[in-house]
Amino acid sequence: MSQATEVAPSAVARAEVPALDDERVDRRRRLKRIGISTLSVVVFVLVWEALTASGVINPAFFPSPSRMTAEATKLIASFEIFRHIGASTERVLIGFGLSALVAIPLGIALGISPLLKAVADPIVSIVRPLPSLSWIPLSILWFGIGESQKYAIVFMGTVAPLLIYVTDATLRVDPILVKAARNLGATQLQVMARVILPAALPNILTGLKVSLALAWMCIISAEMVGASNGLGFLIWNAKDWANMPQVLVGMVAISLTVLVLDIVFRTLENKLMPWKAHERK
Amino acid sequence: MEPIIRVDRASMAYRTRKGITEALRNLSLDIHAHEILCIVGSSGCGKSTLLNLIAGFVQPTRGTIYLKGQRVSGIEPRCGMIFQEYALFPWLTVRSNVEFGMSLRGTDKAERRRVTDEYLKLVSLESFADAYPSELSGGMRQRVAIARVLANDPEVLLMDEPLAALDAMTRQILQDELLRIVEASGKTVIFVTHSIDEALILSDRIAVFSSRPGRLKMLIENDLPRPRKAEIQLSPQFLALKTEIWHAVQEEVLAHLEARA
Numbered sequence: 001m002s003q004a005t006e007v008a009p010s011a012v013a014r015a016e017v018p019a020l021d022d023e024r025v026d027r028r029r030r031l032k033r034i035g036i037s038t039l040s041v042v043v044f045v046l047v048w049e050a051l052t053a054s055g056v057i058n059p060a061f062f063p064s065p066s067r068m069t070a071e072a073t074k075l076i077a078s079f080e081i082f083r084h085i086g087a088s089t090e091r092v093l094i095g096f097g098l099s100a101l102v103a104i105p106l107g108i109a110l111g112i113s114p115l116l117k118a119v120a121d122p123i124v125s126i127v128r129p130l131p132s133l134s135w136i137p138l139s140i141l142w143f144g145i146g147e148s149q150k151y152a153i154v155f156m157g158t159v160a161p162l163l164i165y166v167t168d169a170t171l172r173v174d175p176i177l178v179k180a181a182r183n184l185g186a187t188q189l190q191v192m193a194r195v196i197l198p199a200a201l202p203n204i205l206t207g208l209k210v211s212l213a214l215a216w217m218c219i220i221s222a223e224m225v226g227a228s229n230g231l232g233f234l235i236w237n238a239k240d241w242a243n244m245p246q247v248l249v250g251m252v253a254i255s256l257t258v259l260v261l262d263i264v265f266r267t268l269e270n271k272l273m274p275w276k277a278h279e280r281k
Numbered sequence: 282m283e284p285i286i287r288v289d290r291a292s293m294a295y296r297t298r299k300g301i302t303e304a305l306r307n308l309s310l311d312i313h314a315h316e317i318l319c320i321v322g323s324s325g326c327g328k329s330t331l332l333n334l335i336a337g338f339v340q341p342t343r344g345t346i347y348l349k350g351q352r353v354s355g356i357e358p359r360c361g362m363i364f365q366e367y368a369l370f371p372w373l374t375v376r377s378n379v380e381f382g383m384s385l386r387g388t389d390k391a392e393r394r395r396v397t398d399e400y401l402k403l404v405s406l407e408s409f410a411d412a413y414p415s416e417l418s419g420g421m422r423q424r425v426a427i428a429r430v431l432a433n434d435p436e437v438l439l440m441d442e443p444l445a446a447l448d449a450m451t452r453q454i455l456q457d458e459l460l461r462i463v464e465a466s467g468k469t470v471i472f473v474t475h476s477i478d479e480a481l482i483l484s485d486r487i488a489v490f491s492s493r494p495g496r497l498k499m500l501i502e503n504d505l506p507r508p509r510k511a512e513i514q515l516s517p518q519f520l521a522l523k524t525e526i527w528h529a530v531q532e533e534v535l536a537h538l539e540a541r542a
Contacts, residue, residue, distance in 0.1 A: 180368035183336060184382035184433050185358035194385075198372040275372045275413040 063245040068252075071245035081234075081249070085257050088219055088230040091147065095154025096215040100208060102155075103162035107204075108196065110163070111170020124160055132157025132218035136225055145226040150219060157218035158211040165207025169200040202276060205269050212265065216258055231257070283350065284311035285469050286335060286360075286437060291344035292494075293330050303494035304330040307344070310488060310497060312437075317463065317470040319480035319503075320488045321526065323534045327495025328473040332439045335471065336360045348436070358382070361435030365442045367422045369414040375401070375425050376410040382433030400428040403462055420451040424458070431466055438463070440472045444479065453511060456482055460509070477526050481519060482509050489529045492537035499529045 045065045051057045052064035059067065075081040110117045135156045143149035173196050181195045223232025231254050238246035270277055293305040304327040312318050320328050333339050334346055337357035346353040348360065369378050377384075379397045388396075401407045404424035414422055423443055430438060444452045444459075460483055463470050474480055480487050481503060489499040505518060513519055 174368075176364060176366055176368045177370060179338065180362070180364065180370075181381070182338075182356050183358060183360075183362045184429070185385050187385075190385055195370070198370070201372070273372065275374075275415065 060244065063248060067245045068248050071243075072249045072252075075246070075249060081253055084229055084231050084234045084250075085253055087227075088216075088223065088232065088254075089257060089261075091150040091219050091222075091230065092154055092212075092215045095151040095219070096158055096212060098151060099155045099159040099162055099211070099215075103159050104166050104204065107163045107166025108170050108192070108200070110167040111173075111200070112192070112196070117167065120163075124163060127156075128160040128164065130156075130160075132214075133221050133225075136222065140226065150222050150227070150230075153222040154215045154218045158215050161214060162207055162211040165211065166200070166204050169203030169207060170196060172203060173199040202273060205272070209262070209265060212261065213258065216254065220254065285314040285349060286312040286471075287347040287350075288312075288331070288335070289345045289347065291331075291334060291341040291346060293327065293334060293339070294342050305334075305341070306494035306496050308495065308497055309344075310500075312469060312471060314469050315467055316485040317472060317483055318486050318488060319472045319474060319484035320490060321474060321477055321480050321530060322490030322495065322498075323492050323530065323537045324475065325493050325537065326490040326533070327493065328490060329441055330495065332362065332441050332471065332473060335437070336362050336439055358433065359436045360439050361430035361433055361437070363423075363426055363430055363438060363440045363443045365445050367414070367419075367426045367446075369422055369425055369429070371414050374411050374413055375406060375417070378414065378425055379429045379432050381429060396432050397428075400432045403431070403465060404428045404458075418451075419447050420455050423447070423455065427459070427462060431462075431468070435468070437469045437471065438466075440470060442473055442475070445474075452479075457511070459483070477523055477530065478514060480526070481505065481522055482511075482513065487526060489526060490533075492533045492540065498533065499526070501525070 048057075049065050052059045052062065063071075072081070106120075110120055132153055135153055139149045139152045139156070143152055177195050177199055178191055181191050186194065219230065220232040220235075223230035224236040227233040231250050234253075235247050235250035238244075238250060288308055288310040291305055291308045292303070294301050294303045296302075308327075308331070320331065322328050330339075334341055335348075335353065335357070337346075337353045337355050337360070340354070348357060353360075370381065373381065376397055379400060380393050383393045383396065397410075398407070401410055404427055406421060406424055406428065409417065409421065409425075414425065417425065426443075444455055447455060456479060463483075470483075472480070472483055484503045487499075487501050487503055488497060489501075490496065491498040501522070503522065505513060505516075505522070
């Protein structure tokens with residue numbers, strides 16, 4: 001893929017290449033790639049179906065695609081699956097939103113001030129390695145098993161890694177940009193808002209993307225331990241009823257939801273960073 | 282006439298891991314309004330340090346820098362800096378980069394646009410106003426950086442090896458271009474370079490710095506006739522000046538190499 005996306009060294013050089021041909025070749029390659037990917041899924045499902053139908057795989061342990069489809073249709077028709085997806089997504093977005101609200105400004109402050117960083121570093125290093133599951137007992141004690149406990153789990157599981165990402169992104173801002181802005185007359189505050197924030201933005205967004213995936217892990221485990229809805233609950237509950245097709249449908253639903261959120265996120269990224277759009281091309 | 286910048290017995294020393302590095306020692310130098318002064322010297326002779334002092338990024342350990350008779354005590358936007366690495370803001374279009382200084386001060390939109398158009402035209406980049414820096418070649422980026430500083434209307438342009446990152450051909454072309462732009466703007470220019478040819482083509486005066494700690498070794502008037510085209514490099518006058526400077530620089534380069542050995 002990297003050959004296909006190589007950028008011409010200068011705008012002048014790019015202008016000399018007829019753009020139409022480039023696009024046509026690009027589109028043909030993309031279609032081919034999509035074709036192969038689709039085929040891969042189809043073959044995978046067919047082989048799986050064949051293996052369960054012939055009894056090589058015991059359907060009690062790993063249900064066939066057709067059984068899963070039937071289960072999924074049921075869950076979709078009753079709208080139940082969307083209720084669970086909605087519940088989990090809401091928890092992730094609120095918990096993660098709170099985490100970002102704290103971690104982004106704080107991370108920038110830590111990146112700018114060596115003193116603050118020295119204060120926060122030991123605390124962050126203690127919190128960071130803790131898996132979000134280890135917060136479950138404390139969070140239940142503090143918040144019960146209601147919604148706020150779910151937000152707290154997502155928050156605790158993501159705030160430390162996100163903080164580290166944002167601090168690092170701030171530290172990696174090229175000092176010469178700050179120097180240039182100061183030379184043009186920017187105050188410290190203007191430098192922060194108009195240079196450090198946009199310069200760190202690409203790496204901050206990468207950090208957000210990685211921690212958003214973490215947020216999903218947190219919420220699924222929290223829902224397995226104590227919840228009455230959400231995808232984690234759906235899977236755990238289905239296991240209790242030995243409903244393996246439903247377990248798998250729940251797992252696929254997680255994948256698809258995260259995929260959709262990822263697409264939304266990438267669109268947002270392009271909107272926020274128009275100058276990156278052609279760099280990626 | 283009072284000099285626009287007076288460097289008065291300035292010394293600068295840094296504390297590094299290897300102890301104290303003396304970058305400049307007891308340097309005195311007057312820069313006249315509207316002149317182009319080139320500073321030539323081997324690497325590590327304190328050329329960039331001097332620019333940082335004049336721009337107010339650092340304060341001298343001893344001595345004083347005056348801008349129009351006033352002591353430079355903090356970052357000084359009246360001395361616009363042009364960097365070897367361009368230092369453009371990649372998230373802003375060419376136009377917004379050039380407008381940056383004005384937008385910090387809240388200049389109104391129409392005025393901003395007028396000034397920006399003027400300087401984009403001066404550096405021949407009108408048609409690239411909406412491009413992002415990453416879409417431009419090195420030479421074009423440096424022209425944007427020059428327009429950005431000029432639009433901020435400084436008294437002095439500080440140029441820290443602005444052409445060093447460019448290939449030889451682009452460099453030659455941009456030298457001519459730079460001369461045209463600077464002459465049109467009427468600004469005072471302090472231009473740091475290690476190319477003697479570049480200094481001879483651009484300057485009114487040339488200051489040769491000694492190797493670390495940087496001191497003023499030689500200050501010569503460059504009276505080559507203007508306008509100077511590339512052909513001037515073949516004239517006997519040019520070669521005589523070049524030889525004179527080269528002798529001074531050569532001693533320093535050798536001294537620098539021996540000091541490191």
